[in-house]
Amino acid sequence: MDDRTAAARAADAAGDDIDELASALRGELVRPAADDYDDARRVWNGMVNRYPAAIAYCKSVSDVRSAVRTANEAALPASVRSGGHHVAGSCIAAAGLVIDCSRMGWVRVDPRDRTATVGPGTTWGEFDRETTEFGLATSGGVVSDTGVAGLTLGGGTGYLSRKHGLAADNLLGADVVTADGELVHASATENTDLFWALRGGDGGFGVVTAFEFELHPIPDELAVCSVWYPAERAEELLSEFAAYQTDAPDESLLSPYFGQIPDDPACPDHGGEVGLCFSGTYVGDPDVGEREFERFRQGEDALIDESTRTSYTELQSDSDSGFPHGRRYYWKSVYVDELTTEIRTSLRRRAASAPNEEFSIIVWPMGGAVNRVEAGETAFRRRDTAFVCSIEANWDDPRTNHENVEWVRETAETLRDAGAGGPIPNFEGETDAATTNDLYGEHYEHLHDIKETVDPEGRFVGGRFDETG
Ligand SMILES: Cc1cc2nc3c(=O)[nH]c(=O)nc-3n(C[C@H](O)[C@H](O)[C@H](O)COP(=O)(O)OP(=O)(O)OC[C@H]3O[C@@H](n4cnc5c(N)ncnc54)[C@H](O)[C@@H]3O)c2cc1C
Structure with a gap:
């Protein structure tokens, strides 16, 4: 039986329950026979081609509760979609019910308390637009149409993370519809285990219907560094960067990356x-x-220097065009405690062997406020690491799927052989059990116990803690 047929059969088997959900929803229910089914099951990553039994577009908390109850009654696996950006396509449960929160985007800012409460369908672009109106922001992703929900649940690095911690570190509380359909609040004082898991444990613990964040003042204008060098200089420059990073100010978020040098006169x-x-x-x-970045702009081999000043919201959407919806993507990441000679050489060599033009290998600095949070305080692991390298293949031609995926896998393996560590949830293309173990290490057992408490039937799939535990 092919996957489309399996999805249609699952929808038929759940017939009455699904019919009831369709009439209960304020939003909309899309089933395999519907004309818009193929559009509705698509996500940002064009490599993801899964067939759910139904997609419930929720508009309210009561819609979410109805959808969770239906999944229970019909014994359907349930996944949760917000921004739909996870590279592994984890938000689409094959032959299951997708609880889609993308129409639940709203932002309420309290400038006096410096907090913002947002709906799960909110993107970072929408979040930033509302908070910067009051000169405030929180740590969030660097592409504007990424979902606040998935990014925060997986930890969440961004331009503010060295200064103010991960997105998850700025989470003050969350409303969650649990697997039994109840609405609970999780915070430092209520449902504390669940709150711990929501901060870096990824999805699978319920449907978050509201996130409350701490906000911080953001300057009107920011200095931006963007200087290209030939790859031959990479080992030496990365060595200088590593030395700089040991006592760089928290305000500095400099992230060198390998990619294709743009055409420039x-x-x-x-x-x-x-x-x-x-x-x-x-x-x-x-x-x-600008003074801080001068040292990286003065190399005699600098090829293109596009350093400038810009606003935070412009910076936050500056990379959007590089990640269009529907393109093919495969990503992995590794932790790096020290940019040793072996790692620097591996990075340069693997970049040189990339099979397409749109690849990147990013060396993202951790440190600062990220590392000052105690190791066990949230589910996000490896607080003490210095860098995360994200290996990204982005391509269009389906005939090159295999070579692109293999290049990313081999690059991650090469870096791990050179001393790098396991992945982080937000940039991991695999969802298998071995990867889950690798992601959480010493936090694995605690997350597993929380999953068993809040979702004993394993109803929510697609997060890292689903049926595999
Ligand atoms: C172009 C691009 C740029 C990115 N930039 C960054 C970055 O700067 N920093 C960073 O840390 N990450 C970044 N990421 C990774 C990103 O954080 C993850 O892909 C994240 O999962 C996206 O969240 P989403 O809501 O869009 O995804 P979705 O695919 O909708 O959700 C991913 C998973 O999160 C869970 N989930 C989603 N919504 C809910 C909810 N309401 N309740 C409970 N569980 C839920 C589910 O398990 C779901 O499978 C980027 C990704 C892309 C594609």
């Missing part, structure tokens, strides 16, 4: 070659930021 001979770009921002006084 300033360096006509290098466009299309693999290079290393020093990219990032300083989330404080832009004059100080």
Whole structure:
């Protein structure tokens, strides 16, 4: 039986329950026979091609509760979709019920308390637009149409994370519809185990219907660094970067990445070659930021320098065009405690062997406020690590699927052989049990126990803690 047929059969088997849900929803229910089913089951990553039994577009908490009850009554696995951006497509349960929260986007800012409460369908672009109106922001992702929900549940790194911690570290509380259909609040004082799991444990513990965040002042203008160098300089420059990073100010978020040097009249001979770009921002006084970045702009081999000043919201959408919906993507990540010679050389060599032009290998700095949170305080692991390397293949031609996926896998393996550690949830293309164990290590047992308490039937799949535990 093919996957489409399996989904249609699951929908038929759940017939009466699904019919009742369709009439109960304020939103909309899409089943396999519907004309818009194929559009509705698509996610950001064009590599994901799963067939759910139904997609419940929820508009309210009562819609979410109805959908959870239906999944229970019909014994359907349930997944939760908010921004639909996870590279593994974990928000689509094959032959299950997708509880779609994308129409539940709203933002309420309290400028006096410096907090924002948002619906699960909110994107970072929507979040930033509302909070910066009051000169405030929180740690969030660097592409504007990524969902606040999934990013926060997986930890969440961004330009503010060295200064203010992960997105999850700024979470003050969450409303959650649990597997039994009840609505509970989780915070530092209520349902504390669930709150712990929501901060870095990824999905699978319920449907979050509201997130409350702490906000911080953000300057009107930020210094932005963007300087390309030829790849041959990478080992030396990354060594300088590692030394800088040991006592860099928290405001500095400099993240070198390997990619293709853009075509630019300033360096006509290098466009299309693999290079290393020093990219990032300083989330404080832009004059100080520009002085801070000067050392990475003065190399005699600098090819293109597009460093500038910009607003936080512009910066937050500056990379959007590089990640269009429907393209093919496969990503993995590794932790790096030290950028040793072996790791720096591996990074350069693997970048040189990338099978397509739209790849990147990003060296994202942790440290600062991320590392000052106690190791066991949230479900996010490896507080003490210095960098996360994210290995990203982005392509269009389906005939090159295999080579792109293999390049990412081999690059992760090469870096791990050179001393790097396991992945982080938000940038991991696999959802298998071995990867889950690797993701959570010493936190695995605690997350497993919480999952058994809040979802004993294993109703929610697609997070890291589903039927595999
Ligand atoms: C272009 C792009 C840029 C990115 N940039 C960053 C970045 O800067 N920093 C970073 O840390 N990550 C980044 N990511 C990774 C991103 O954080 C994850 O992909 C995240 O899961 C996306 O959240 P979402 O709501 O869009 O995803 P979805 O695919 O909708 O959800 C992912 C998973 O989260 C869970 N989930 C979603 N909504 C809910 C909910 N309401 N209640 C309970 N569980 C839920 C589910 O288990 C679901 O399977 C980026 C991803 C992309 C594609």
